[in-house]
Amino acid sequence: MTSAPPPTVAVRGEAELEVDPELARLLVTVSARDRDRGRTLTRLTERLDALRRHIASFGAAVERADTGSLWVQPEYRDTKRPGERVSGYRGSAELRITVVEFGVLGELLLGIADRELTVVAGPWWGLRPDSPVHRQVREEAVRASLERARQYAAALGSSLTGLVELADQGLGGGGPEPVAYGGPAGMMRAAAPAGAPPLPQLELEPVKQRVRATVEARWTMSPPADL
Structure with missing residues (x-):
């Protein structure tokens, strides 16, 4: 006679950590305008090069400065009437900056x-993709699932005997990676007009990151003593 399979208990384990950010990202857009396409591109390149020199002056405090999209397009006197003469050209370029030493952010941004x-x-x-915080919160979620399963088993007078399955929540629904939450210190600044007084000192407070992980586990347990 085949024996009955052991009873199981299925639980969810969750963990959340609040940690300091490891990175600060900036998006810079540089523009140029002129009646000549070539001069527009030249001015845009000069401004982008000058910006890169400014960023490079901060050394290792800036980890990356990557060029994003760059474009130059004509401007028309009357955009509603095709065939009108081109009145000039406008170009823009994006620079994506990653800062790892937050003490320079104020000076960098104002510059x-x-x-x-x-x-x-x-x-x-934000946090780095390979931050040890992600592993830590996963491990805490697994320990939380084990503790919860033990509590359920103990309530029945049982004890856990083995692990059947351990999976990230949803396994294709919610995504396996821990999720970090921490909004931007939303800020947008345009260039100061010529002759304006010096810009004030700017101090930014890093936003704490909340990192969450959830696992689902199924454990076998001994038969309940009181059933």
């Missing part, structure tokens, strides 16, 4: 925002 036809957005705070 960027004080430039002609330049707009900066951010910072957006």
Whole structure:
């Protein structure tokens, strides 16, 4: 006679950590305008090169400065009437900056925002994809699932005997990776007008990151003693 399979208990384990951010990201848009296409591109390149030199002056505090999209397009006197003559050209380029030493952010941002036809957005705070915090919160979620399963088993007078399955929540629904929450310190600055007084000092407070992980586990247990 085949024996009955052991009873199982299915539980969910959750964990959340609140930690300091490891990165601050900025998006800078540099623009140029001129009646000549070539001069527009030249001015755009010069401003982008000058911006890169400014960023490079902060050394290792800035981990990356990657060029995003770059475009130059004509401007028309009357956009509603096709065939009108081109009145000039406008170009823009994006630079995506990753800062790892937050003490320089204020100076860096003000130095960027004080430039002609330049707009900066951010910072957006975050963690590295390989941050040890992700592993830590996963492990805590697993321990939480084990503790919860033990509590259910103990309530029945049983004890856990083995692990049947351990999976990230949903396994294709909610996504396996821990999720980090921490909004940007939303900020947008355009260049100051020529002759304006010096910009004030800017201090930014890093936004704490909440990292969450959820697992689903199924455990076998001994038969309940009181049933």
